[in-house]
Amino acid sequence: xxxxxxxxxxxxxxxxxxxxxxxxxxxxxxxxxxxxxxxxxxxxxxxxxxxxxxxxxxxxxxxxxxxxxxxxxxxxxxxxxxxxxxxxxxxxxxxxxxxxxxxxxxxxxxxxxxxxxxxxxxxxxxxxxxxxxxxxxxxxxxxxxxxxxxxxxxxxxxxxxxxxxxxxxxxxxxxxxxxxxxxxxxxxxxxxxxxxxxxxxxxxxxxxxxxxxxxxxxxxxxxxxxxxxxxxxxxxxxxxxxxxxxxxxxxxxxxxxxxxxxxxxxxxxxxxxxxxxxxxxxxxxxxxxxxxxxxxxxxxxxxxxxxxxxxxxxxxxxxxxxxxxxxxxxxxxxxxxxxxxxxxxxxxxxxxxxxxxxxxxxxxxxxxxxxxxxxxxxxxxxxxxxxxxxxxxxxxxxxxxxxxxxxxx
Numbered sequence: 001x002x003x004x005x006x007x008x009x010x011x012x013x014x015x016x017x018x019x020x021x022x023x024x025x026x027x028x029x030x031x032x033x034x035x036x037x038x039x040x041x042x043x044x045x046x047x048x049x050x051x052x053x054x055x056x057x058x059x060x061x062x063x064x065x066x067x068x069x070x071x072x073x074x075x076x077x078x079x080x081x082x083x084x085x086x087x088x089x090x091x092x093x094x095x096x097x098x099x100x101x102x103x104x105x106x107x108x109x110x111x112x113x114x115x116x117x118x119x120x121x122x123x124x125x126x127x128x129x130x131x132x133x134x135x136x137x138x139x140x141x142x143x144x145x146x147x148x149x150x151x152x153x154x155x156x157x158x159x160x161x162x163x164x165x166x167x168x169x170x171x172x173x174x175x176x177x178x179x180x181x182x183x184x185x186x187x188x189x190x191x192x193x194x195x196x197x198x199x200x201x202x203x204x205x206x207x208x209x210x211x212x213x214x215x216x217x218x219x220x221x222x223x224x225x226x227x228x229x230x231x232x233x234x235x236x237x238x239x240x241x242x243x244x245x246x247x248x249x250x251x252x253x254x255x256x257x258x259x260x261x262x263x264x265x266x267x268x269x270x271x272x273x274x275x276x277x278x279x280x281x282x283x284x285x286x287x288x289x290x291x292x293x294x295x296x297x298x299x300x301x302x303x304x305x306x307x308x309x310x311x312x313x314x315x316x317x318x319x320x321x322x323x324x325x326x327x328x329x330x331x332x333x334x335x336x337x338x339x340x341x342x343x344x345x346x347x348x349x350x351x352x353x354x355x356x357x358x359x360x361x362x363x364x365x366x367x368x369x370x371x372x373x374x375x376x377x378x379x380x381x382x383x384x385x386x387x388x389x390x391x392x393x394x395x396x397x398x399x400x401x402x403x404x405x406x407x408x409x
Contacts, residue, residue, distance in 0.1 A: 001038070001045050001048050001064060001285055001288070002045065003044075003045045003046055003047065003048055004044045004045070004046055005046070006046045006047065006406070008044065008046070009040075009041035009042050009044050009046050010041065010407060010408050010409040011041060011046055011047075011406050011407055011408065012406045012407075012408050015405055015406040016047060016402075016403075016406040018402050018405070018406070019037070019047070019398075019399065019402035019403060019406070020049070022398055022402055023035055023037065023051045023398075023399070024051050024052075026051075026052075026393065026395065027051050027052035027053075030249050030250060031244075031392070031393050032051075032052060032250075032385050032387060032393070032395070033052055033053050033054070033055075033056050033062070033239075033240065033242050033250055033385070033386070033387075034050060034051060034052030034053045034054050034061070034062025034066075034239070034385065034386075035050070035051050035052060035062060035368075035383065035384065035385040035395065036049070036050045036051070036062055036063065036064055036066060036068075036283075036284040036382075036383070036384045036385070037049060037051075037284070037381070037382070037383050037399055038064060038284045038285060038288040038380075038381070038382045039379070039380070039381050039382075039403055040288065040292060040379070040380045040381075041377070041378055041379050041380075041407075042378045043292060043295070043296070043378070045288070048064050048284075048285070048288075049064070050062035050063045050064055050066065054066045054237075054238075054239040054240065054386075055239065055240040055255075055256065056240065056242075056250065056252075057240070057252070057255075060236070060237075062239070062385075063237075064283065064284050064285050065225065065237060065283050065284075065285055066237055066238075066239050066283060066284070066384070067225060067230060067234060067237050067238040067239060067281050067282070067283055068239050068281065068282065068283065068284075068367065068368075068369060068384045068385075068386055069239075069241065069259075069261070069281055069365075069367040069369075069386065070278070070279075070280045070281065070282050070287070070365050070367070070369050071278045071279075071365035071366045071367040071369060072277065072278055072363065072364065072365040072366055073280075073282075073287060073363055073364065073365040073369045073370070073371055074194075074275065074276065074277060074278050074279055074280040074365070075194050075276070075277055075278075075342050075363060076290070076342050076343060076363045076371060077213060077217060077226075077280065077290070078194045078197050078198055078201075078276040078277065078342065079133055079197075079314060079341050079342025079343070080217060080290075080305065080306065080314075080342070081197075081198075081201050081209075081212060081213060081216065081217065081276075082129070082133060082197050082200065082201060082341075083306055083310050083313075083314060083341065084216055084217075084305070084306065085200070085201055085204050085205060086129075086310070087306065087307060087310055088204075090204035090205075091129055091200075091204065092129075093128070093129050093130035093133070093341075094128050094129070094130055095128060095129055096126035096127065096128055097126070097127050097128065097129060097132060097137075097196060097200070098126060098127070100200055100203050100204065101172055101173070101176060101196065101199065101200070101203070103172075103173050103176035103177070104126075104127055104176045104196075105126070106176075107123065107127065107176050107177070107178070107179065107180060108120035108121065108122065108123075108179045108180070109121050109122065109123055109124075109138065109179060109180045109182065109183055110148055110149060110150050110179045110180065110181055110182070113149075118149040118150075118179070120179055123180070123183065123184060124183050124184075125183070125184055125185070126184070127139075127180070127184045128184065129197075129200065130318060130341070131184050131185055131193075132193040132194070132196055132197050132200075133193075133197065133318070133341040133342060134188075134318040134319060134339050134340070134341060135188055135189060135190050135191060135193060135339060136184070136185050136186075136187070136188055136189075136318070136319060136323060136339075137180070137184045137185070137191070137193055138180030138181050138182045138183060138184050138186070138187055138189060138191075139154075139175065139178075139180060139181075139189065139191035139192055139193045139196070140153070140154035140178055140179075140180070140181050140189065140191050140192065141154065141189060141190050141191045141192065142154035142155040142157070142158045142191075142192055143155070144190070144328055144329055144330075145328070145329040145330035145331070146181070146189070146329040147329075148181045149179070150178055150179045150180065150181045151181065153178045153179070154175070154178045154191075154192060157174050157175065157177070157178055158171075158192065160174070161174055161273065162273075165269070165271075165272070165273070166271075166273050167271035167272070167273060168195065168198055168199045168202055168209055168273055168274060168276075169199060169202070170273075171195050171199070171273055172195060172196050172199035175192055175195060175196060176196075185320065185323075186322075186323075187323070188319060188323050188326035188327075188339065190328060192277065193277075194275075194276040194277035195275060195276050195277055196276075197276050198274065198275065198276025198277075199276075201276075208274070209274045209276065210227070210228055210268060210274045213227075214227070216305070217290075217305065220303045220305060221286075221289050221290060221293060221300060221303065221305065222289065222301075223282070223286040223289055223290065224286070225237075225281075225282060225283045225285070225286050226280060226281070226282040226283075226286045226287075227280065227281060227282075228261065228268065228272075228274050228279055228280060228281065229261055229262075229263045229266050229268065229281070230256070230259065230261045230262050230263070230281055231263065231264060231265070231266040232264045232265075235256055235257060235262060238256040238259070238261070238262070238281070239256065239386045240252055240254065240255055240256055240386065241253045241254040241259075241367070241386045241387075241388065242386060242387050242388070243387065243388050243389075244387070244392055250387075253388060261281050278365070283384070284382045284383075284384045287369070287371050287382045287384075288371075288380060288382045290371065291371050291372075291373050291380040291381075291382060292380050293305055294311055294314075294315070294373050294380075295373050295375060295378065295379075295380050297311045297312065298310065298311045313341065314340055314341040314342065314343065315340045315341075315343055315345050315359075315361045315373075316338075316340055316345060317338025317339065317340060317345050317347055318338070318339060318340055318341060319338050319339050324338060324347075325337075326339060334352075335348075335351045335352055335353075336348040336349060336350070336351035336352025336353070336354070337352060340361060342363065343361040343362060343363050344361060344362055344363065345359070345360070345361040346358050346359060346360040346361065354400065355400065355401060355404035355405070356372070356374050356377075356400065356404065357374055357375075357376030357377055358376070359374070359375050359376055360372060360373065360374040360375070360376070361373055364390070364396060365390075366388065366389070366390050367386055367387075367388060367390060368383075368384065368385035368386050368387045368388075368390040368395070369382075369383065369384050369385075369390075370382065370383040370384075370396045370399075372400070377404075377407060379403070379407075381399065381400070381403060383395065383396055383399050
């Protein structure tokens with residue numbers, strides 16, 4: 001990716017050096033094996049750089065084209081895929097999910113305990129596609145600190161689907177059998193709804209989900225390194241995955257050639273579950289191209305993916321006031337933000353404590369990936385490292401703070 005001088009886009013090179021030093025310090029202190037940052041303003045990249053190593057054992061440098069596990073940044077792509085289908089007239093956003101996957105018509109809702117047994121009731125209003133996109137439909141997550149009985153059922157369901165090599169159709173049907181943790185549109189819960197959205201895309205398009213993404217997003221945007229698999233030809237660029245172990249420091253979780261993503265010949269077995277909520281592999285460069293398309297309200301280099309009005313709809317808040325602030329169970333609420341269709345969207349920068357302008361939106365992944373877009377400052381940023389849990393260190397907040405302090409207009 002060609003870069004311009006920071007000064008050409010109103011960024012102080014001298015002040016940007018603070019970001020350089022901070023990221024190198026994360027590596028030198030043994031907190032991260034490596035990290036990549038890509039920043040652009042007004043459509044022009046001004047800082048694209050890797051720090052440290054993609055693989056500590058081989059000393060492979062972390063580079064802008066290093067392949068990383070996206071985890072939940074996959075959801076942004078699923079939201080875009082869903083909205084492409086919406087623009088084709090396949091559905092409206094407030095349409096019931098059960099119109100396409102009838103099993104959701106009878107999905108019960110958890111309503112508390114009767115003694116030692118969960119009390120289940122019917123849905124007061126049907127679960128909708130928009131609620132799937134905004135995580136307000138009540139679908140359980142199956143991970144994290146939530147303790148309602150449907151959460152344990154969802155964990156067992158997802159585990160069983162993985163063990164039996166289920167298809168997306170199987171997964172969506174299985175999720176429909178798990179009670180909702182609350183009535184639709186009464187609770188924000190970061191759940192398994194994006195698996196249902198991926199299946200919805202398959203149903204209305206007639207394509208497998210991975211084929212749809214390739215045809216309608218990856219190929220048009222020249223995202224040549226994004227997909228569910230890593231082949232032999234790309235293995236050398238695939239990062240290792242680490243955790244932090246007390247007394248030992250960075251510890252390998254997954255070597256590149258031991259990853260579930262590594263399929264030497266690049267062929268997915270038939271009926272493979274291609275997740276809508278996680279599971280894609282990509283690079284900082286590819287995800288940055290996606291962000292630049294969103295900044296340009298649906299278009300990049302003459303290729304239009306979404307209408308401007310649809311991007312505006314995607315990146316505005318869709319949660320009712322009663323659900324704000326929202327957040328993860330047993331965690332600090334996400335103050336100042338609403339939730340759009342696949343992204344967190346900034347409504348009050350003061351409450352959020354961020355230098356970003358209102359209207360900024362972002363999505364992160366638990367493996368250490370971040371895409372953010374700030375239309376006011378015409379800024380796109382991507383951050384990629386590979387550490388579980390990613391929140392051990394405030395890497396994302398550091399990158400944002402030190403990027404904005406370098407903006408001179």
